[in-house]
Amino acid sequence: MSDKKQSILIDDWKNNRIRQSDQTKEFLYSLPDLDHQEVGKMVVEQHEKVFSEMDCLDCANCCKTTPPIYTNKDVKRIAAFLKTTPKQFKRQYTIEDVNGELIGIKVPCSFLNEDNTCSIYEVRPLACRTYPHTDDPAFAERPELNFNNTIVCPAAYHIVKRLRSKVNG
Ligand code: SF4
Ligand code: SF4
Numbered sequence: 001m002s003d004k005k006q007s008i009l010i011d012d013w014k015n016n017r018i019r020q021s022d023q024t025k026e027f028l029y030s031l032p033d034l035d036h037q038e039v040g041k042m043v044v045e046q047h048e049k050v051f052s053e054m055d056c057l058d059c060a061n062c063c064k065t066t067p068p069i070y071t072n073k074d075v076k077r078i079a080a081f082l083k084t085t086p087k088q089f090k091r092q093y094t095i096e097d098v099n100g101e102l103i104g105i106k107v108p109c110s111f112l113n114e115d116n117t118c119s120i121y122e123v124r125p126l127a128c129r130t131y132p133h134t135d136d137p138a139f140a141e142r143p144e145l146n147f148n149n150t151i152v153c154p155a156a157y158h159i160v161k162r163l164r165s166k167v168n169g
Helices: 003-016 021-033 036-053 061-065 072-081 086-093 126-130 143-152 154-168
Strands: 094-096 102-104
Touching (some): 003 036, 003 154, 021 036, 021 143, 021 154, 061 143, 086 094
């Protein structure tokens, strides 16, 4: 991947994610009416292409702006890695959100290093491993989440943009 290509992608996302938001939303909300399997195949293809042109270590916007969600399995695994107890881990690093989900207590994330690496990378939460959920064959089924991800994540924005031109021809 070239730095120049990546900075063009990031600038496009910065300049157009809000300007294009109505069209993006309309497109994503039209996907549930299409063949989900076909959309899934197409989005996974665009996911591979866009992530081959972008390096998350030059971005980390998800880790800087969105607290991770922790499952109970995540808590046990990360607590063991940090040589603490699940109870202590929860007290120190998490808070319950309005939906009762356990989320990170602060943004940028407590585990984000200055060079954009993650200090618990090997054991990071499942939600971090799968973000921005654009390699999921069931992509068409979650328009609201997908839309929110185009605002936070330049890769998700470009994946959806390219998917839109494929679907609309
Ligand atoms: S916001 Fe997207 S492109 Fe940026 S680090 Fe997160 S997953 Fe990677
Ligand atoms: S746990 Fe790691 S990957 Fe997840 S938000 Fe924090 S720094 Fe990012």
